[in-house]
Amino acid sequence: AAALLNKQEYKLPSLQDLCIQLVSKHIDNIDELGEVGFGNLSKISMALSKNRSLNTRTAKLFFHSDLKELNLYDCSNVGNDALRLIGSYCPNIESLNLNMCGQLHSDTLLYFATNLKNLHSISLNGCFLIDDTAWNTFFETINTRLKRFDIKNTHRFGNDSLVSLIKNCGESLQELTLSRLDGLTDPTAFQILGSDLHKLELLELSYPNKEEFITNELIISILANNGSTLTSLNLDGCSGLGDSFLINGIRPFCSILTSLSLRYLDLITDEGVCKLFSKWDLNAGLMHLDLQKCVSLGDTALVEILTHSADYLITLNINSVYEITSDFWAVLKYVKLNLLTSLNAGFVRSMNDSTIEFLGRSCPNLSLLEVYGANKCTSKAIIRKGLTVIGRQSDSI
């Protein structure tokens, strides 16, 4: 261990380390650091977060009175007092994104709600110090100002919080993300999402504590009321869902849906997906579709999806949809995917060098192809100019 310490002592500091040391040293005279545009602030925040150097001192770099949007990507070391300063130094904030904000206290959140008069969009990851009572007061205060609410990774956002959110802010909510919230344990609490949320455009309900909390019936009742305004739906990890919500929920109600993510839904089958997409005239076409680890799907489902959405698809993820065979890739020889820019076909073992080659032709705009774990893709593949293939065993970094 001594040797290790010694080695560390004599290691030449990286340029980033040197910059960060100096930034911390001069943080109290921010003016000396020169002008940085707001565009760069986000990059600086990212660089500091990556180096785990965003802390109570360096966070002050981002507090400007005319700032409208603030993204702090790693708040692990930013104390509650520093976070509270956002409420006093940045009165014009409209959108706030705090990642890994485990130090955020209830009183600070409430301070935001009262002091930040323009705040309408909030995204918090890992805010586990904030309890039901505080959430309730927060929602009552911010009320119909709230347009985007995005919360992930906390067990303290409970059933009452969800009910309070929808009662107080449901009318104005445009985007709602509830992900990995282990405090939502009452299936009846979820029912409130079925009430009228007139403006809801984006809904993410992902990775519930138990798969049985999110049922087909629940999703159908939510979509029956709110499906017509939705453009984006994410139900990743709700593995209790089967074909029924596709056929009786999405198909009849989601007319303007463009983005759909259904990762880890291992119960949905070819039959269900075909029934959803076959002659689905209500919906013009999906632009983003994520079916990673939908392991019960195969060629028939994928062909039906292309028949419906080929002209619109921009990103497609079929990672680990193992059953896809060469038959599907053969279909792609006749169907052009003009807009497709990104395809993740990792662990789809029927992918091979010749598939890569003709994908380049049938998808003229494809710029990123991921083939991790597809071991028939080798260095011999002929790759069109402008297309980046990553994940082959032969690709070294």
Added chain:
Amino acid sequence: NDDERVILVSSDCHEFIIAKKAASISPTLKAMLDSSFQESKSNQIQLPDIDSQLMDVIVEYMYYNLKYKDDPSKAPKFDIPIEMLLEVLVAADYLNI
């Protein structure tokens, strides 16, 4: 080959001709030079987000690192102009140095 050179082109079109060994301090540049990318053939890398003033500091650091990485105890202090700190940080993050 120790004498190999590469050209880094800044946003304001200044060309910095430096030793390939120094440029390879940055994993980002190294990857561009080693792989099948166009840059490896032309030995010229366009860096449209970095202006010449900033490039001065970057190039200086790459040579500083090249010279002292094997014997850091002899390294003198490396100076960065305070008013450029944040810009240097963003560029250093991109170049991963």
